[in-house]
Amino acid sequence: MIPELGHFALILALCLALVQASFPLIGSLNGTRSWMTMARPLAYGQLVFIGIAFLCLVEAFLTSDFSVRYVAENSNSLLPDIYKVSAVWGAHEGSLLLWALFMAAWGAAVAAFSKGLPLAVVARVIAVQGMIAIGFLLFMLLTSNPFERLFPVPPEGRDLNPLLQDPGLAIHPPMLYMGYVGFSVAFAFAIAALIGGKLDSAWARWSRPWTTVAWIFLTIGIALGSWWAYYELGWGGWWFWDPVENASLMPWLVGTALIHSLAVTEKRAAFKSWTVLLAISAFSLSLLGTFLVRSGVLTSVHAFATDPTRGAFILVFLCVVIGGSLALYAWRAPAVSEGGHFHLLSRETALLANNLLFAAFTILVLFGTLAPLIYEALNLGKISVGFPYFNKMFLALAPFLALVMGIGAATRWKRDEPLRLLKLLWLAMAVSIAVLVIGLTTDIIGGGAWVAIGLALATWLLASHLVVLRDRLKHKGLGGLSADLRGHGRSFYGMWVAHIGVVLFIVGVTMVQSFQQEVDIRMSPGDVHEIAGYRFEFLGAEPKDGPNYRAQRGHFRVYDGDKQIAELYPEKRSYLGGGMPMTEAAIDAGLLRDIYVSLGEPVGGGDWALRLYYKPYVRWIWLAAILMAIGGGLAVSDPRYRTANRRQTAPVPSGQAATAGARA
């Protein structure tokens, strides 16, 4: 009964979405106020009904209702309750429902937090979100109904994919989806602006906090995925350039470009049509990511559900959404004036360079991801593009990005004096060049040329940002810092913190790639092995049973000199539901290094094949993501957005609005 209720709620949500996509939009075009005011209640209704459907599915999982096919295929009565809940989004149908739920939540959030916006804009934005919701609800109801019944009812479920039975992966998809779907708000704002023909600073200011929040979620989601792969897949890597990873990276790259481009559009009314294109692209790439994961066009570790009919549906949906919005763009954007002229040496130029680099990187990732398909289509044979290609691309572009970042943060809008900039940045330049030279010519740092370059870039970024901070606080003193943080300065500190995140990222990647040590070794109980100054004592492995798996648990003592610093218990698990043994690595985490042990295979007589790793600075990679997210949070919390919104209720010409925003 309850699954039917869920199914019915989805159908009702679809009916609401149809109304939501049409009436408010038409109302906004012919000025019918009563039709426009329908938008907000419809957005709330959407959330209520999809929320009901979602709860129904959660209930089916918690009560192990195996008469529901989706539950039978992805759960098991032995599964711990927490994973019963996360199993809801463990496969295709439930992921879609989660996606739809978040879509509705973002819609309701727009409805709730848009009091200062003109009604016509709100109506259009919510209508565009309704259109996207129609697509997803239709997709679910026609091809992937999570509430489909199964008869005869199996006595036991098939169990959740063991790879997904992990706290990191339980929250990774929701974070990622929040990010993906969050870009739909920026997308909807852009489409609404194109429909209305008014792309101005106000539009950019409304879009900014939404875009940043979506970007925060995506950042955390990607970092969680990377962290999960690091400890769960058992071979110590943190990024694999897998098509599914790339699918989440591309919206992030474009989203990052969008955040910076929106800044220019808001403050200087420039880059307007480019910003709109980025807003469309960020969401389009999110959809494309879903398509690539779900359709089976590309094979991947993560592609746990693939089905060509579903692929065809998503592709048609993709064409309608992306094709439609790009056509609208081609039609309306040429009429948009490109305002805000600027000089070669200005923050606009630096941000333009940022945008071009991010766009180039996105295109290269997209090409690399689709290359197997492109080659086949052109009859060039089949290829697979792996690590080397992507790493080369990354190494070719990242240094420029870091260079521009240091300059951009220090540069003024519109026009800057080379001399002022030089006076400001000479120390940062000198220090980073010194690091480069020392790294290249001496053995103090060790490692190769890449270590020197990486650390020099990190130094440059850190130093230039410290200089910028000092410059800002020069006249205010430290009291100015707290005043800034309480008031309108938060977006500056958001930028600053996020950029320091990039410093950590560069250091982390450079150090771990250059100085990590790993060893594959056979050890008997009592054996001792030393890597990177740490001694690993293997005390043997014993069987240990979990709720739905059997495991062999190894026991290690790790010594630094004579001092014992950690006891580690790596596991090898066999889940009762399926035959794939899983590795649970044991990690002694530290700020400056991780010690990582993963259990291979028993090789007889109590001996085990093992993998020992020393991973310096690997945590910094995820710390970087956390700092970026905090930076995003600071920027969003800037009261500027709220006061500016209120001011916007009175009609203000775009130029003045930009000024007001910048001064606020």
Added chain:
Amino acid sequence: MSETTQSSTVQADGEPKARRRTWAFLTPLIIFGVLAGLLFWGLGQDPREVPSPLIGKPIPTFTLPSLDARELQVSDADLKGRVSLVNVWASWCASCRAEHGMLMALADEPDFQIVGLNWKDDRADALAVLMATGNPYDRVGYDPDNKVGLNFGVYGAPETFVIDREGVIRYKHIGPIDRRVWDETLQPLVAKLAAED
């Protein structure tokens, strides 16, 4: 720093420029059109389907050094007389690691042998993987330069060929083997081939 930005001068653009720019604004749409066409085409080509013209043909003759012992060789003769799974893998391939556990579970099955084709890989890296995670293969050929892979029509790892006793390629699976693939596709086929004559 910049929060105290000067007043902005928004300048309306020259109108005639807009007409020239129309094409520029169409570019994203055109690019997406090409991309969509490619994806539609790709959808028709199920990458897990059998694209190999070699199905039903005898395996190409080859001789490769063995991965784990330089003096020994692996050749097409080793694939005759028993049903074989030829698994193409590499240490750099994430999906191969995902299917490795499944191969380990199959390693002791008596009906068939599993022959590895270590492809575009480095010997030390490949050996390290087998050392750490176990060796499911009865023997492994080492093909760093894609010489044999080319003749087999390998385009990516992992791929798995099912070869009958006569040395005829009967099936090719692209992508990792998981429990479902094994139960629904490969196991029935292997059982059938093992039961032949």
